[in-house]
Amino acid sequence: MTSTPEPERASGPAATTAPGEPARGPAATTAPASGPGAATTSAGPQPLLVLVGPPGSGKSTAGALVAERLGVALTDTDAVLAERARRGVGELFIDVGEERFRELEDAAVTEALAAPGVLALGSGAVEHAASSLGRYRADGGTVVFLDVSLAAGMPRVGLNAPRSVTLGSPRALFSSMAAQRRPAYESVASAVVDTSDLTVEQVVEAVLAALPGSRG
Numbered sequence: 001m002t003s004t005p006e007p008e009r010a011s012g013p014a015a016t017t018a019p020g021e022p023a024r025g026p027a028a029t030t031a032p033a034s035g036p037g038a039a040t041t042s043a044g045p046q047p048l049l050v051l052v053g054p055p056g057s058g059k060s061t062a063g064a065l066v067a068e069r070l071g072v073a074l075t076d077t078d079a080v081l082a083e084r085a086r087r088g089v090g091e092l093f094i095d096v097g098e099e100r101f102r103e104l105e106d107a108a109v110t111e112a113l114a115a116p117g118v119l120a121l122g123s124g125a126v127e128h129a130a131s132s133l134g135r136y137r138a139d140g141g142t143v144v145f146l147d148v149s150l151a152a153g154m155p156r157v158g159l160n161a162p163r164s165v166t167l168g169s170p171r172a173l174f175s176s177m178a179a180q181r182r183p184a185y186e187s188v189a190s191a192v193v194d195t196s197d198l199t200v201e202q203v204v205e206a207v208l209a210a211l212p213g214s215r216g
């Protein structure tokens, strides 16, 4: 049976060291894949944890550092799709259209949920992936919803430019997309980390604290 307990809300860690330079544009899968990363169930290997959340919440950046701390590989489904398509995900999305993009993304998510390490999902993947993430959690997996406020997220994704009269407001688009997806993020999450006022290093600590058996 799928159990979906209420997500814990992790409060920010009290003291942190200065953050390292956040990683940008991670490869689809970063080494190493050894060490404690091979969470395995009777159904086979699965990631130690999965990160979901809106653009700019830090899934790729914090995910790479969490994977490094755990000594395991990071799989980033956006990077997998970009590598396979030999172009950026934004470009792929426009070239093939959303329906085909989601098919490719669903396949990448299914594969990644059967591999060890840390998994960062594309922001839009969660709506299609809810049932597979439910099974992953029922098998003991950890899904962390990295949340971010509009005010903190917009500058991170470079969408804080003034409103364009012809194209409309990126802020309004970001806001309505985030609101539409929030229930999906919340429903799949075993823990929530609000990253709005946290450094990347604090986010990493909060994510590590959400792992079962953590003393954080």
Ligand SMILES: Nc1ncnc2c1ncn2[C@@H]1O[C@H](COP(=O)(O)OP(=O)(O)OP(=O)(O)O)[C@@H](O)[C@H]1O
Residues within 6 Å of the ligand: 022, 023, 053, 054, 055, 056, 057, 058, 059, 060, 061, 062, 078, 122, 123, 156, 157, 195, 198, 199, 200, 203
């Ligand atoms: N806690 C943080 N504080 C400040 N900046 C951050 C934080 N987390 C991430 N960033 C910065 O925000 C930008 C976006 O981060 P990142 O690409 O990791 O987000 P994402 O959740 O993977 O987004 P997307 O859904 O678009 O892939 C990067 O420039 C990153 O350095």
Ligand SMILES: O=C(O)C1=C[C@@H](O)[C@@H](O)[C@H](O)C1
Residues within 6 Å of the ligand: 055, 078, 089, 090, 093, 121, 122, 123, 124, 125
């Ligand atoms: O928000 C979205 O729908 C998307 C976000 C990116 O992470 C990519 O997964 C893709 O560009 C779609």
Ligand SMILES: [Mg+2]
Residues within 6 Å of the ligand: 059, 060, 061, 076, 078, 120, 122
């Ligand atoms: Mg990302």
